[in-house]
Amino acid sequence: MILGAILAQRTNWRNVELAIKNLKEAKVASLSALCHLGPKKIAPLVRPAGFYQSKSRYLYGLARFIMSRYGQIEKMKKAPLEKLRSELLKLKGIGPETADSILLYALDKPVFVIDEYTRRFLKKHYQRFFKKLKISDKDSYERLQKFFENNLPRDVRLYQRFHALIVIMAKSELRGKEKR
């Protein structure tokens, strides 16, 4: 999940899977293994996911941080949400969406993930709210996030499923367009 969050930045999932397959075949698809490899060795493996020079550095940096600061994911899960979020955001290559994806899907923290699909979903089906939320502003991410969090029960499973459904809907709508 964590590796996927970085590899998937501005990249389709098929290519992310190719990169992860390479990591698995090289038996380095874990944070502890990546720490020992270093960015130079990681780069060729994640090449299919694109932007691989950057992403290999990001992966290495994140792996180093988690292993040195927490040692293992289970320990990390015990830290409070806000603390984890600000720590993740300080790392190179981790912005709000990537941080929140890790928090929600890997660490089971109740944070709503805002991505391009979520924005399109709001724009298409909730035009009225969408306008009020001014998505063009710099801090629109946090505003959109609060919109969901303030109107839904604070429940990790619900956030995970809700976001997943938005993605599934968006993709099926896209396919519909292509075929038409």
Add this chain to the structure above:
DNA sequence: CACCAGGCCCTAT
């Protein structure tokens, strides 16, 4: 061949 895919960093105003 042109375009796209679940961002984020860096730099020049």
Add this chain to the structure above:
DNA sequence: ATAGGGCATGGT
């Protein structure tokens, strides 16, 4: 403070 360019591959 903030818009704009750069990063790169594989599929359609």
